[in-house]
Amino acid sequence: MRRVNKNRIKKDPPIKQVKQEKRQTTLAGGTLQDKLIAYRELHTKVLFSSLGRMIATPFSSIMTVVVLAISISLASGFYVLVVNIHQLTGNLETSNQISLFLRDEVSDAHAKKLSESIHNNPRVQNVKLISKEQALAEFKEYSGFGSAINTLKVNPLPIVLQILPKNTLTDKQGLADLLKSFQQMPEVDIAQLDLQWVERLQAIVEVAKVFAFIMNILLSAAVLFIIGNTVRLEFYSRRAEVAISKLVGATNAFIRRPFLYTGFWIGFFSAVGAWFIVTLIMLILRGSVERLSGLYEGDMHLLFLTIPETLFLISASSILGVVGAWVVLFYELRSTKLQ
Amino acid sequence: MIHFLNVIKRYEETGDVLRNISFNLERGEMAFLTGHSGAGKSTLLRLIAVMERCTRGQIIVDDQDLSLVKESQLPFIRRKMGFIYQDYKLLNDRTVFDNVALPLIIAGYGHQEVNRRVRAALEKVSLQGKEKKFPLALSGGEQQRVGIARAVVNKPPIIIADEPTGNLDPELSAEIMNLFRQFQQVGVTILIATHDVSLISQLNQRVLKLVHGQLVVS
Numbered sequence A: 001m002r003r004v005n006k007n008r009i010k011k012d013p014p015i016k017q018v019k020q021e022k023r024q025t026t027l028a029g030g031t032l033q034d035k036l037i038a039y040r041e042l043h044t045k046v047l048f049s050s051l052g053r054m055i056a057t058p059f060s061s062i063m064t065v066v067v068l069a070i071s072i073s074l075a076s077g078f079y080v081l082v083v084n085i086h087q088l089t090g091n092l093e094t095s096n097q098i099s100l101f102l103r104d105e106v107s108d109a110h111a112k113k114l115s116e117s118i119h120n121n122p123r124v125q126n127v128k129l130i131s132k133e134q135a136l137a138e139f140k141e142y143s144g145f146g147s148a149i150n151t152l153k154v155n156p157l158p159i160v161l162q163i164l165p166k167n168t169l170t171d172k173q174g175l176a177d178l179l180k181s182f183q184q185m186p187e188v189d190i191a192q193l194d195l196q197w198v199e200r201l202q203a204i205v206e207v208a209k210v211f212a213f214i215m216n217i218l219l220s221a222a223v224l225f226i227i228g229n230t231v232r233l234e235f236y237s238r239r240a241e242v243a244i245s246k247l248v249g250a251t252n253a254f255i256r257r258p259f260l261y262t263g264f265w266i267g268f269f270s271a272v273g274a275w276f277i278v279t280l281i282m283l284i285l286r287g288s289v290e291r292l293s294g295l296y297e298g299d300m301h302l303l304f305l306t307i308p309e310t311l312f313l314i315s316a317s318s319i320l321g322v323v324g325a326w327v328v329l330f331y332e333l334r335s336t337k338l339q
Numbered sequence B: 001m002i003h004f005l006n007v008i009k010r011y012e013e014t015g016d017v018l019r020n021i022s023f024n025l026e027r028g029e030m031a032f033l034t035g036h037s038g039a040g041k042s043t044l045l046r047l048i049a050v051m052e053r054c055t056r057g058q059i060i061v062d063d064q065d066l067s068l069v070k071e072s073q074l075p076f077i078r079r080k081m082g083f084i085y086q087d088y089k090l091l092n093d094r095t096v097f098d099n100v101a102l103p104l105i106i107a108g109y110g111h112q113e114v115n116r117r118v119r120a121a122l123e124k125v126s127l128q129g130k131e132k133k134f135p136l137a138l139s140g141g142e143q144q145r146v147g148i149a150r151a152v153v154n155k156p157p158i159i160i161a162d163e164p165t166g167n168l169d170p171e172l173s174a175e176i177m178n179l180f181r182q183f184q185q186v187g188v189t190i191l192i193a194t195h196d197v198s199l200i201s202q203l204n205q206r207v208l209k210l211v212h213g214q215l216v217v218s
């Protein structure tokens, strides 16, 4: 205040540089420390007043949050699904078992002899013989075709030898050689390495992963545009306030601030909402996944979003909200007329 | 403090609204801007606030050529000027207190300083006790005085007023003019647009008269 008075009394100085002017006016509010405190106060106040405004006029912002929460939960739910399938196929990798489907004319006794001779093979750890009857019983139990199968006159299922290679045999070439030697036996109809369908499943998971990645990029763009649009509507409804603030000396940064916080809050709450939706879905799925896990004798347990993933989701969404708001304001502030 | 040099303002639709305006207001000087309705008074004041730019000529405020000032520097120039608008330009969804506090918050004043200054400014325009009211719950004259309080709250070196007493009774008008005189005495430059002839004759200050966009007395 004393400064200003001094300014008033002193005679017009020669033309000053614009830069100097700026420094002078920004310091007019008191010491630098006062300034910093006031600045922090302002930020906190604006942060919560923009939240307050969202709650006071909930319609458009809540609609936006709901729409975004659902879309984000779709994408992150898909991501969780892919992660879970990946885990499943990861577990299956260890079961590199070979199944030999024997020809129909091979008798039980012959099959038994064959299984013993295979057991003596140094590259084989264990052989399990599944008779036609056992196979049928098992099929009945898991397929749900129980009574339909009872009407069959002949058992269509072949005898199966399940062979577990030695643990030392881990390379693909060795397994393929072993498979080939079985394939050439006259009793064997089909020799199948179970690894093959695991590999196929893994390939599908790879595709799903790429798809999830693309989905997330598209979704980020959607978040950006949807939040940008909501902020734009908010900006229009507060044009008078913006114009008046400008007229009493508000910088663009000052005007932008509450809108950036609005974008932040929308992004933040959308991500939190999405997290709840995904977690809820996983809780609902838990029972059936445990049953599935039992079928595979596996130690598969359902994976939820981890803490780092959750933090990433929330911060990415919040940042996208701020960026969307910023881009919109950049264009809107340029075109705002002051009358 | 405020220099106009051959300023022309032309609108596409209405043609030349201000023609070749030149005048010079010294620091601490007070002047009235008069003229018939549509003479261009508000337009001239809008050029000072850089709500619009002039078509030709030069306007210098506090040694800065307004046509050379960059967009990003405008806020800092506007903070030197307290503006009182013909249509008040108040925020109707904010209280009287918040309206008056706006320039201080924008300039980054702390909470206590804001409180103190807002109360002082409201007292000067005889509006103490109305802090918590909303503008639309006030009379026209009261709204006008909120606008005046907002213009003077950060003690700007320049005050520009467009019909500041348009809605006030003679007594309140005299009070507001007194307030302006006090500011003038500590060195504030004041330009008041009005067609209130009695007010002008009372104060015996410099008069700038516009007729169809031309300055006839200055």
Ligand SMILES: Nc1ncnc2c1ncn2[C@@H]1O[C@H](COP(=O)(O)OP(=O)(O)OP(=O)(O)O)[C@@H](O)[C@H]1O
Binding pocket: B011, B012, B013, B014, B017, B035, B036, B037, B038, B039, B040, B041, B042, B043, B044, B086
């Ligand atoms: N944005 C605009 N576009 C076109 N013409 C305009 C614009 N603003 C003002 N004018 C014209 O400029 C002329 C002067 O207007 P201005 O508002 O400056 O008058 P004034 O002297 O303030 O009148 P009053 O005493 O009624 O307030 C008017 O004829 C008006 O039509």
Ligand SMILES: [Mg+2]
Binding pocket: B041, B042, B043, B086, B162
């Ligand atoms: Mg006017």
